[in-house]
Amino acid sequence: MNFYFDAAKTLDRLDAKQGSIKGTIATLPEKNRKRTSALIIETLKYKSALTEIIQKADLLKQERKFLKSSNLALVLVHDLLLAKGIQAGDGPIKQAVLRHKTRLNAEFTKLKIKRKATSNLDLAQGADARASKIPRYVRVNTKFWATSEALTYFTEKGFSNGDPLDSSTAFAQDKHIPDLLLFSPQTSFQDDPAYISGKLILQDKASCFPAFVLSPPAHEKTVAIDATAAPGNKTSHLSALMKGKGKLYAFERDRKRFGTLKMMLQKAACDNVEPVNADFLTIDPSDPKYASVTHILLDPSCSGSGIVNRLDHLLSAENDDEDGDEDRLLKLAAFQLKMIKHAMQLQKIVYSTCSIHAIENEHVVSAALESEEATAGGFVLAPRQKVLPKWERRGYQKDMKTGDAEGLVRCLPGEDATNGFFVSCFVRKSPGRKRNAQSDDIEDGLRKQKRSRTK
Numbered sequence: 195m196n197f198y199f200d201a202a203k204t205l206d207r208l209d210a211k212q213g214s215i216k217g218t219i220a221t222l223p224e225k226n227r228k229r230t231s232a233l234i235i236e237t238l239k240y241k242s243a244l245t246e247i248i249q250k251a252d253l254l255k256q257e258r259k260f261l262k263s264s265n266l267a268l269v270l271v272h273d274l275l276l277a278k279g280i281q282a283g284d285g286p287i288k289q290a291v292l293r294h295k296t297r298l299n300a301e302f303t304k305l306k307i308k309r310k311a312t313s314n315l316d317l318a319q320g321a322d323a324r325a326s327k328i329p330r331y332v333r334v335n336t337k338f339w340a341t342s343e344a345l346t347y348f349t350e351k352g353f354s355n356g357d358p359l360d361s362s363t364a365f366a367q368d369k370h371i372p373d374l375l376l377f378s379p380q381t382s383f384q385d386d387p388a389y390i391s392g393k394l395i396l397q398d399k400a401s402c403f404p405a406f407v408l409s410p411p412a413h414e415k416t417v418a419i420d421a422t423a424a425p426g427n428k429t430s431h432l433s434a435l436m437k438g439k440g441k442l443y444a445f446e447r448d449r450k451r452f453g454t455l456k457m458m459l460q461k462a463a464c465d466n467v468e469p470v471n472a473d474f475l476t477i478d479p480s481d482p483k484y485a486s487v488t489h490i491l492l493d494p495s496c497s498g499s500g501i502v503n504r505l506d507h508l509l510s511a512e513n514d515d516e517d518g519d520e521d522r523l524l525k526l527a528a529f530q531l532k533m534i535k536h537a538m539q540l541q542k543i544v545y546s547t548c549s550i551h552a553i554e555n556e557h558v559v560s561a562a563l564e565s566e567e568a569t570a571g572g573f574v575l576a577p578r579q580k581v582l583p584k585w586e587r588r589g590y591q592k593d594m595k596t597g598d599a600e601g602l603v604r605c606l607p608g609e610d611a612t613n614g615f616f617v618s619c620f621v622r623k624s625p626g627r628k629r630n631a632q633s634d635d636i637e638d639g640l641r642k643q644k645r646s647r648t649k
């Protein structure tokens with residue numbers, strides 16, 4: 195029965211908007227996690243049908259002594275009607291549902307007739323249509339092997355070059371991000387040895403933009419920060435771009451998510467990363483440890499409104515945050531701005547969100563550009579040619595009080611074959627810029643390297 199209690203509690207947390215489906219499932223006890231998460235997802239798929247059946251059968255009223263939680267009733271009735279029956283010993287709660295088996299089955303049949311369903315599947319809530327237009331993106335972890343080796347690996351597995359949205363055996367290389375491959379959205383990598391061993395990282399294309407735009411040089415003197423790191427996809431991308439050289443501090447304030455981050459970093463062989471379980475806002479930029487930091491990735495918590503393939507479309511309509519709850523967005527925006535201003539005591543900053551709302555994107559960037567911290571540090575937006583110049587969709591100028599929106603990158607789900615995303619890059623203006631010995635050394639070094647290569 196514990197398995198049903200865990201599933202019901204998780205559904206309670208989702209109803210209370212305490213996280214995304216994926217994020218909430220990740221906090222379940224490891225034992226039975228696969229089984230419990232399958233039950234949660236299946237129950238959510240059929241939630242509207244199951245709720246109607248339970249109401250019509252008057253189950254909660256009649257069994258109020260045993261079924262105190264509506265979500266517990268949902269998971270039990272799910273298994274009774276749509277799976278192999280309730281998988282638990284004969285206790286009073288199971289008996290409370292079984293007493294109504296005939297009535298529940300009758301309501302189930304009536305509902306199918308009412309909804310003109312020819313199979314159980316017709317009662318399920320459909321996926322977000324935009325998700326089917328997003329290929330399955332897989333980043334080759336160049337810490338372990340080269341992209342050319344990965345291409346051979348997949349060719350030997352039966353994949354061939356082509357459009358992955360047309361064929362389940364086609365794959366392609368991405369046009370904008372090196373080492374990123376595209377597969378059909380249905381391709382599963384969970385059992386692929388290359389995924390299990392950390393040689394492949396499942397990461398949406400847009401979420402690869404921030405590390406690529408920041409691109410800290412692969413140099414022993416480079417010191418960078420990922421200020422909001424867990425679960426760690428962007429951290430491992432940064433580490434790969436740095437070729438394991440220099441130092442990357444990865445901050446994560448949440449203890450549980452910090453555990454996930456550490457596991458991810460180990461699996462992806464991120465040996466130049468030092469994970470730090472601390473709030474980025476509490477670090478003192480004048481601390482000698484961070485004085486030589488040149489590059490900062492800032493991908494703070496956001497509304498997640500751009501993510502369309504995260505299963506969250508399964509949450510009920512009243513939880514749907516299409517227009518965003520303004521209060522919540524304003525609170526998030528205030529926190530996001532605080533993070534940027536804190537980072538402005540350091541050097542080059544990439545700020546990103548997986549939100550489509552201007553409140554968390556252009557508005558935050560404009561406010562950051564107008565802040566005292568930006569003036570004191572001489573920060574401006576990096577121009578388009580430094581921020582994925584070939585990417586067509588740029589920021590919304592109408593939502594910028596100041597700054598050129600051409601320097602901003604936007605991704606729209608359903609239109610760009612990615613989730614919704616936003617990327618900006620702040621750099622210090624050269625004139626009047628405080629000289630940072632470390633960063634200037636790195637830049638000088640790289641300039642010299644380039645010169646000697648072209649000679």
Ligand SMILES: C[S@@+](CC[C@H](N)C(=O)[O-])C[C@H]1O[C@@H](n2cnc3c(N)ncnc32)[C@H](O)[C@@H]1O
Binds near residue numbers: 445
């Ligand atoms: C959007 S997620 C980051 C995702 C991550 N960049 C990735 O690609 O895997 C934001 C993370 O920042 C953490 N966080 C939020 N505020 C923080 C702060 N002030 N200091 C450190 N971590 C913070 C959250 O706990 C959460 O894990």
